Amino acid sequence: MQITRRSLFKIMGAAGGLSAIGSRAAAAENTSDDDYGCLADVGRCIGCRKCEMACSKVNALPPAQTSFEDMTVFDRNRRPDEAAFTVVNRYFSSRADERGQPVPAYIKVQCMHCLHPACASACITGALKKQENGAVTYNPSRCIGCRYCMIACPFQIPAYEFSDPLTPRVRKCTFCFENISKQGGLPGCAAICPVEALTFGTRSELLKIAHQRISEAPLEYVQKVYGEHEVGGTSWLYISKVPFEKLGLYPLPEKEIPHLTETIQHSIFAYMWAPITLFGILAGAMRFFNPQQMSGKPSQIQTEKEV
Amino acid sequence: MKKTFILLMLSAFILLAALASAPDPAKVAEAPPPPPKKVFEDGSPWKAVDQEAAMERARQVPEFVKTVLKESPAERKMRLGEKMPTLADVPYRYMIIDSPILKSPPFDFLSQESAGSSFPGLKIGDIYGPVRFMHLKHAAVVKDCTKCHHYKPDQPDASETTECSACHQKPFDPEFPERPGLKAAYHQQCMGCHQKENKGPTDCTGCHAKNPPDHSVLVKLPDHPDPLMVTKECLRCHDHTANDMLTSAHWLWRGPSPYTVGAEKRVDMGKATNTINNFCVALTSNWPRCTSCHAGYGWKDANFDFSDKTRMDCLICHDTTLTYAKVPTEAGMPYPQLDLKKIAQSVGKPSRKTCGDCHFQGGGGDAVKHGDMNGILYYPSRNCDVHMGGMDFQCHECHKTRNHKISGRSLSLPVAEGSRSCQDCHTDSPHKFHTGEGHEDHNLLNHHLNRHTEHLHCQTCHSPVYAKCKPSKSWWDWSKAGDKKRKVQKDKYGMPDYSWQKGEFQWKESAKPEYLWYNGKVSRHLIGDKINPEETVRLTFPNGGIADPESRIYPFKSMRGKQMADAGNHILIVPHLYGPEGYWKTLDWDSAFEKGMKAAGLDYSGKYEWVETVMYWGLTHETIPAKNALGCVQCHSALKGEKTCNRCHQDNRNVNFKKLAEKGTDFEFMASQGRDVSHLVGQSDYLNFEALGYKGDPIIYGGRFKKLPLGNETAGMEN
Numbered sequence A: 001m002q003i004t005r006r007s008l009f010k011i012m013g014a015a016g017g018l019s020a021i022g023s024r025a026a027a028a029e030n031t032s033d034d035d036y037g038c039l040a041d042v043g044r045c046i047g048c049r050k051c052e053m054a055c056s057k058v059n060a061l062p063p064a065q066t067s068f069e070d071m072t073v074f075d076r077n078r079r080p081d082e083a084a085f086t087v088v089n090r091y092f093s094s095r096a097d098e099r100g101q102p103v104p105a106y107i108k109v110q111c112m113h114c115l116h117p118a119c120a121s122a123c124i125t126g127a128l129k130k131q132e133n134g135a136v137t138y139n140p141s142r143c144i145g146c147r148y149c150m151i152a153c154p155f156q157i158p159a160y161e162f163s164d165p166l167t168p169r170v171r172k173c174t175f176c177f178e179n180i181s182k183q184g185g186l187p188g189c190a191a192i193c194p195v196e197a198l199t200f201g202t203r204s205e206l207l208k209i210a211h212q213r214i215s216e217a218p219l220e221y222v223q224k225v226y227g228e229h230e231v232g233g234t235s236w237l238y239i240s241k242v243p244f245e246k247l248g249l250y251p252l253p254e255k256e257i258p259h260l261t262e263t264i265q266h267s268i269f270a271y272m273w274a275p276i277t278l279f280g281i282l283a284g285a286m287r288f289f290n291p292q293q294m295s296g297k298p299s300q301i302q303t304e305k306e307v
Numbered sequence B: 001m002k003k004t005f006i007l008l009m010l011s012a013f014i015l016l017a018a019l020a021s022a023p024d025p026a027k028v029a030e031a032p033p034p035p036p037k038k039v040f041e042d043g044s045p046w047k048a049v050d051q052e053a054a055m056e057r058a059r060q061v062p063e064f065v066k067t068v069l070k071e072s073p074a075e076r077k078m079r080l081g082e083k084m085p086t087l088a089d090v091p092y093r094y095m096i097i098d099s100p101i102l103k104s105p106p107f108d109f110l111s112q113e114s115a116g117s118s119f120p121g122l123k124i125g126d127i128y129g130p131v132r133f134m135h136l137k138h139a140a141v142v143k144d145c146t147k148c149h150h151y152k153p154d155q156p157d158a159s160e161t162t163e164c165s166a167c168h169q170k171p172f173d174p175e176f177p178e179r180p181g182l183k184a185a186y187h188q189q190c191m192g193c194h195q196k197e198n199k200g201p202t203d204c205t206g207c208h209a210k211n212p213p214d215h216s217v218l219v220k221l222p223d224h225p226d227p228l229m230v231t232k233e234c235l236r237c238h239d240h241t242a243n244d245m246l247t248s249a250h251w252l253w254r255g256p257s258p259y260t261v262g263a264e265k266r267v268d269m270g271k272a273t274n275t276i277n278n279f280c281v282a283l284t285s286n287w288p289r290c291t292s293c294h295a296g297y298g299w300k301d302a303n304f305d306f307s308d309k310t311r312m313d314c315l316i317c318h319d320t321t322l323t324y325a326k327v328p329t330e331a332g333m334p335y336p337q338l339d340l341k342k343i344a345q346s347v348g349k350p351s352r353k354t355c356g357d358c359h360f361q362g363g364g365g366d367a368v369k370h371g372d373m374n375g376i377l378y379y380p381s382r383n384c385d386v387h388m389g390g391m392d393f394q395c396h397e398c399h400k401t402r403n404h405k406i407s408g409r410s411l412s413l414p415v416a417e418g419s420r421s422c423q424d425c426h427t428d429s430p431h432k433f434h435t436g437e438g439h440e441d442h443n444l445l446n447h448h449l450n451r452h453t454e455h456l457h458c459q460t461c462h463s464p465v466y467a468k469c470k471p472s473k474s475w476w477d478w479s480k481a482g483d484k485k486r487k488v489q490k491d492k493y494g495m496p497d498y499s500w501q502k503g504e505f506q507w508k509e510s511a512k513p514e515y516l517w518y519n520g521k522v523s524r525h526l527i528g529d530k531i532n533p534e535e536t537v538r539l540t541f542p543n544g545g546i547a548d549p550e551s552r553i554y555p556f557k558s559m560r561g562k563q564m565a566d567a568g569n570h571i572l573i574v575p576h577l578y579g580p581e582g583y584w585k586t587l588d589w590d591s592a593f594e595k596g597m598k599a600a601g602l603d604y605s606g607k608y609e610w611v612e613t614v615m616y617w618g619l620t621h622e623t624i625p626a627k628n629a630l631g632c633v634q635c636h637s638a639l640k641g642e643k644t645c646n647r648c649h650q651d652n653r654n655v656n657f658k659k660l661a662e663k664g665t666d667f668e669f670m671a672s673q674g675r676d677v678s679h680l681v682g683q684s685d686y687l688n689f690e691a692l693g694y695k696g697d698p699i700i701y702g703g704r705f706k707k708l709p710l711g712n713e714t715a716g717m718e719n
Ligand code: SF4
Pocket: A110, A111, A112, A113, A114, A117, A118, A119, A120, A136, A152, A153, A154, A155, A156, A157, A158, A172
């Protein structure tokens, strides 16, 4: 059955709470050893921004405001936004090179594709979904624009097309879902990275590589794989020669965040069925008066349509 | 029979007439000149031999190596002992890094056209071009082959220096999870070492040439646009680039003069303002003719607006169709017949063609001005220029450019936006290796050759003759101009000895340079400077001397001639040559001088005389292949006799010292190829040591700062 926004609203009042539980269960089911992941080695990254460029190209993102060769963007920290699913940030560690210059560390930031994604759990319509291959994808035709995902994400990843008044979407790294679903396919960023600072593979294999790499150079690497346990584990993993806190990767509980958000949500929905029904009626009215606005953008992820 | 004779006479006459009028600068050619022919001098199709061989090697994909011998560098050294690979094992000096592996799955999708508006017309896999890699140079500098060739394949017969692409192919291979793919292997190895050694580039464009996007989808122009419309369309995206251009030497024809003595801090010197030469003398009052080489449109008088970006000519440097050309007399306007839309839609990087159209053709014709640059360099043989002919170097690959400021400097003009030298690539001790048959003994020489770099510029030995493949003008006597009846004779190279507009000429081909001490600074005669009419006026002269440690011996073309001077004010005259009232129309020197001097803002006494001038031009191009550089005995007569190296060395090794010392530039071979060098065969005083201030051959008399422990006599320096 194809769930459209309208049919969704019809059933929402009754099933709102249940669907959230459903997606939580799906997330746990979907994760396995063969999930894809990506290992980002901060020690290797040279800050060339080629991954940003490739991401922009393979996801057909709007033209960048400044050239991808403009390295002055590093002067301030950036977050991924609706026009850039990934950004590279520069941090200066306390290390200095032979000439006394501080050694920069570059870190690529994008969706971590959590094993138990808080965004998906927070999403009351199932627009965000953990796919079997590891990607957490977004289906704009299901999205009602509530933006709970943005609040729920512990890494502040999802962005919203506030500039688009008619059909705004939540935007975030797709893990190049379509590409990696193909045999031998790669995410754009990992394919272009000139130094293999990004290694693409199954999460279990990546964990092995990561542990091997850090244990082979114990004096250089921080002896930890970020994302192995954080928020219940993430498909994207980081290893680094500078402490993770200095790169904006803060300590997070090992417990998966969904528990938290679901608790909030469930209690909300326990008492809030009335306003939701009201919103449903309002939305129905909007649909009636302005079908254009409510039609949504065509789905990028075709597979999401079938449920 | 009679008819044929008449026809013959007629065609001979037409030919003569054409020849006589060929240098007529006032004549507008009907059609733009065709692109230079891509052929060697003998007419056979041109190819850059070293480049093609390297590209062919780059296409090979070796069989994948699954397992390597796991050993630490120390274990490997111990295993190999004496058998560590050396420079003699380097099979290829020069390589191109462009393996098909880098474009095959899983990278192929980067090279497919995909949507997205950030890079219309450019596939992201194609943004950067292949890398030129000086393999042997790296081996010599790194000194240890096993630093890069870090593992040996497991098979017993495998090479210790197996190529990178044998072990590193596809990335993220689940079977070999920790083995980087080829692209990452190169980047990690190259950049890692460059960073660690603080040597060599670590930015993308330091190694890769960047490919321009396909402008056919970007440039929006109506059919038959005029040149200024084209520029406006360029500015739509490249406005900030135009701002860079506004302050560049190619736009202003003036700029910083850090190497001109006494003008190190000035920024106003150049052709546009105050330099003078002994070819067509000076720009002022002759604009429309001279500015046909200006990267702009319409600089026809002193009022040209240098802040008007729409008057920039982007196409003159960025044309890739090889068809763009400017009318020689129209102040920089292109031929109206050209399809400017097509040219604008194919813009890309400059080439030998775009640079050469002005820089090979300076002085009013091919090979006239520069002694080391001429139309042969569009498609030279390896022997004419090893970089351009052997490896297809384009000008900008050496003359690195940033923000439209092009590095490089010359004696002829003061403006410099950065400087380049051979050492930038070849290092301070360039003689480290000679490989291949017949070169085994050469390694003994390297120590001595490298000592030479303190006293000689590379060109001294590696460009032993200039105007190597095409004659260059060496004498221009303006005082003889004006005789329309004089019959133009051809010299032994087939070059004309006279033009009624310009006077008398002499040409030189495969000429021996003049050698002088040069420390990089130039003394320059400027418009308005006083002269001593009794002496030859030095328009440019290299500074330096034997006692100056900064100075090295450098080869020059000296351009000599007679030009006009104000007999009352004792200054050189700026003549008005081109235009309806110019000398080339009126043949009236008095009026030409008066008008020219007025335009230049100088007082003209009304009396003129002819004075001799000389202008020195540095020689840097036309590098000869290394094995043809000057050899020991060609300068050191001390090594000519029976005693050669064993003058000092009591070396009983089985080395033919005599043969070693006598290798060098093969003038006999060059003569057999039709070059005018027979008088140089067998010379052993190529550099005139006495003229340079030595007492004699430094092998006998000692060097300029050191005495040889075994010298026959000690040298005293002149000053
Ligand atoms: S990082 Fe944020 S947006 Fe990405 S999967 Fe995790 S919770 Fe969702």
